[in-house]
Ligand SMILES: O=P(O)(O)OC[C@H]1O[C@H](OP(=O)(O)OP(=O)(O)O)[C@H](O)[C@@H]1O
């Protein structure tokens with residue numbers, strides 16, 4: 534897997550990352566969603582450098598100019614719920630992308646420290662020869678990403694796959710790397726060292742879905 538950790542270089546991205554992690558600022562859910570969206574725009578911009586470009590000629594009011602334009606057919610797939618603001622940020626830049634949504638949630642049986650991933654809702658176009666962008670802000674154990682990847686298989690074989698995430702734990706990244714083919718790209722805004730016993734990223738930011746959309750009842 535090709536890992537692009539875009540926070541290796543200081544940029545305005547640091548401000549947005551610090552705000553989503555900050556226990557006071559993250560309480561403002563509108564700001565939290567908007568920051569995830571802004572990070573999606575930055576990750577999308579960085580990812581766009583790896584797309585395929587073809588020469589094009591544009592007519593201006595005063596003449597013509599040559600410019601290379603992306604030629605990829607993009608399908609943007611995100612994992613509900615926390616993926617929604619990240620999806621919006623990516624869609625702000627990839628105007629013509631097709632879209633897919635999948636629900637994946639952690640189901641705890643009796644033991645709060647163990648869970649399985651339940652995939653229920655899935656809406657996806659044909660993926661054959663397309664550029665699949667799989668977006669989820671939190672890559673913790675990596676199980677949601679792999680479960681999603683498996684669930685998408687019947688929809689076709691993408692030409693290339695880009696995973697987009699905001700904060701990842703090294704353990705989850707290793708798990709994804711072990712389970713996916715080596716030609717996949719991961720575009721990520723921060724990599725944290727630890728996972729706690731409940732599978733939360735430390736220091737991370739807490740529960741991204743709850744911060745964006747409110748707490749949910751466990752079922
Ligand atoms: O890498 P994993 O260990 O699988 O964990 C990451 C998953 O956890 C979060 O979703 P969550 O289950 O909290 O659902 P939500 O977005 O509805 O809150 C996040 O958005 C990922 O989908």
Ligand SMILES: O=c1cc[nH]c(=O)[nH]1
Pocket residue numbers: 615671673732733734735737738739740741742
């Ligand atoms: O740290 C984590 C792990 C899973 N889901 C989250 O929202 N945060």
Ligand SMILES: [Mg+2]
Pocket residue numbers: 615740741742743
């Ligand atoms: Mg959540």
